[in-house]
Amino acid sequence: MTAKALLARAAQWLPALVVAAVVIGLWQGLIVAFHVQQFLLPRPSAIATTFWSDRHELWPAGWYTFKEALGGFAIGSGLGILAATLVGRFKTVGTALMPVFIAANAVPIVAFAPIADAWFNPFSPHSKMAIAAVLCFLPVMVNTLRGLQSSSPRQIELMRSYAASELTIWRRVRVPTALPFVFTALKIASVLAMIGAIVGEYFGGATSALGVLINSDAQIFQFTTAWAGILTASLLGIGLYLAVAVAERGVVRWAPRAQGS
Amino acid sequence: MALLGFWELYRWIWTTTGWTWPFVVDDTSMPHIWTIGHAFFQPTQVNQPLLITILLHKMAFTAKEAAAGFAIGALVGFGLGVLLVHSRLLQRGLLPYIVGSQTVPILAIAPMVVVWINPKLPTGLQGWGAVAVIAAYLTFFPVAINTLRGLQSADPRALELMRAYAASRWSILWKLRVPAALPYVFSAFRLAATASVVGAIIGELPSSIQDGLGGAIINFNQYYTFEPQELWATNIAAAVLGIAFFLVVVAAERAVVRRAPENVA
Numbered sequence: 001m002t003a004k005a006l007l008a009r010a011a012q013w014l015p016a017l018v019v020a021a022v023v024i025g026l027w028q029g030l031i032v033a034f035h036v037q038q039f040l041l042p043r044p045s046a047i048a049t050t051f052w053s054d055r056h057e058l059w060p061a062g063w064y065t066f067k068e069a070l071g072g073f074a075i076g077s078g079l080g081i082l083a084a085t086l087v088g089r090f091k092t093v094g095t096a097l098m099p100v101f102i103a104a105n106a107v108p109i110v111a112f113a114p115i116a117d118a119w120f121n122p123f124s125p126h127s128k129m130a131i132a133a134v135l136c137f138l139p140v141m142v143n144t145l146r147g148l149q150s151s152s153p154r155q156i157e158l159m160r161s162y163a164a165s166e167l168t169i170w171r172r173v174r175v176p177t178a179l180p181f182v183f184t185a186l187k188i189a190s191v192l193a194m195i196g197a198i199v200g201e202y203f204g205g206a207t208s209a210l211g212v213l214i215n216s217d218a219q220i221f222q223f224t225t226a227w228a229g230i231l232t233a234s235l236l237g238i239g240l241y242l243a244v245a246v247a248e249r250g251v252v253r254w255a256p257r258a259q260g261s
Numbered sequence: 262m263a264l265l266g267f268w269e270l271y272r273w274i275w276t277t278t279g280w281t282w283p284f285v286v287d288d289t290s291m292p293h294i295w296t297i298g299h300a301f302f303q304p305t306q307v308n309q310p311l312l313i314t315i316l317l318h319k320m321a322f323t324a325k326e327a328a329a330g331f332a333i334g335a336l337v338g339f340g341l342g343v344l345l346v347h348s349r350l351l352q353r354g355l356l357p358y359i360v361g362s363q364t365v366p367i368l369a370i371a372p373m374v375v376v377w378i379n380p381k382l383p384t385g386l387q388g389w390g391a392v393a394v395i396a397a398y399l400t401f402f403p404v405a406i407n408t409l410r411g412l413q414s415a416d417p418r419a420l421e422l423m424r425a426y427a428a429s430r431w432s433i434l435w436k437l438r439v440p441a442a443l444p445y446v447f448s449a450f451r452l453a454a455t456a457s458v459v460g461a462i463i464g465e466l467p468s469s470i471q472d473g474l475g476g477a478i479i480n481f482n483q484y485y486t487f488e489p490q491e492l493w494a495t496n497i498a499a500a501v502l503g504i505a506f507f508l509v510v511v512a513a514e515r516a517v518v519r520r521a522p523e524n525v526a
Contacts (some may be wrong), residue, residue: 015354106507108459111499114482114492191363198366202466203482214369223373230369237364
């Protein structure tokens with residue numbers, strides 16, 4: 001990358017950085033100016049200090065929860081893609097089941113978090129993985145299915161007229177058209193997985209888990225620590241999201257503006 | 262129906278073979294369908310109303326929170342989308358944070374949000390108003406993103422034509438951009454409908470509000486080992502509420518958007 005390109009990239013991120021600086025400055029300034037009580041909203045500097053000073057507790061806890069989220073993300077997304085591939089092979093089954101899946105997607109799955117805790121040991125990471133996986137499964141499955149079905153009929157006809165086998169059509173036409181949809185879903189799922197893990201921990205979990213930590217800190221009004229925990233969780237969530245986005249850039253080169261964000 | 266059959270079949274296979282993977286199947290982990298169904302028409306305690314009456318009241322309460330949250334979130338999201346489409350600078354400045362906002366675990370913030378917002382609300386809104394704000398937080402995101410995308414999807418040739426006629430930004434917005442965005446907006450509303458119910462339930466969990474489904478989940482969760490069917494019944498109520506919200510949006514979409522919104526979700 002040349003110096004000019006680097007500068008252009010920096011200019012692209014400049015407004016975002018300015019906004020961040022202004023918001024954090026205002027936050028800090030207003031609290032100091034109006035003497036807002038610490039327990040309501042701690043100063044950003046206090047949160048940052050706690051984030052650093054409690055790192056031996058917070059970061060391993062964050063990593064623990066992140067592993068749960070990652071496991072759930074992998075299982076749920078994997079099963080979602082697999083199910084969509086299977087269902088997508090049979091067009092009639094796909095169209096028949098689609099409304100069912102879409103309706104199931106409207107079910108507030110977090111309500112099932114306590115049941116997942118009861119099914120699997122609440123103190124093992126498996127129960128959180130299960131919730132995260134269930135949360136990830138449906139969006140990935142629905143979007144993948146939609147992606148597999150969205151390939152242009154003319155392209156498929158062209159392939160057929162070249163006597164391409166179904167497998168070749170699948171590999172050369174269906175999968176490439178589906179990939180932007182899949183990555184959109186994976187980005188949604190990456191955020192959901194982290195939320196799922198933390199909601200699962202709300203109903204009980206290992207004491208070394210981030211959700212449990214945030215919850216118990218908030219209950220004893222240790223809001224600075226709670227916010228530092230939230231910061232940890234957000235950073236990890238953004239990290240997972242960015243990892244998916246980077247993977248998308250690497251894989252989906254032919255669609256510069258992928259479907260949505 | 263197939264699902265119910267599958268449930269009982271799975272249950273039967275796992276109990277008769279004694280498989281314990283992935284989890285132990287017994288009356289606690291998977292109560293019989295009829296036990297759950299029966300639980301709806303049983304009082305939870307002696308001399309108390311039937312479970313189904315309690316759950317209907319709680320559903321109405323959570324629905325109120327979710328609907329208010331949906332309305333706020335949809336308005337804010339739409340407003341943000343309109344704002345962002347007119348300024349690339351704002352887009353670059355704010356969009357990363359709009360995306361980032363959703364990675365914040367809302368459940369963890371909920372108690373603090375309730376503490377901030379509750380004292381500022383008039384008495385009629387006490388309690389559930391704060392939960393509606395949490396629901397709105399989950400709702401605005403898909404609406405903002407899809408509104409922006411929809412507004413940008415207006416045909417560039419039509420845009421040029423409007424500009425050539427010296428149409429104002431306002432009339433371009435309402436005559437061209439908004440109609441083009443509607444299918445996108447409604448597909449976001451479908452996501453948002455579910456998100457608002459999820460937000461309402463999550464918001465109730467840590468804010469010790471007992472009148473809604475979230476409170477019921479916490480409450481029945483404590484008795485899960487004795488009365489698993491009551492938690493299951495509550496979850497079924499939550500599922501019904503989520504699907505109902507979704508169907509209302511779909512019906513509204515059918516009425517408003519006549520064109521087929523192809524693959525815009």
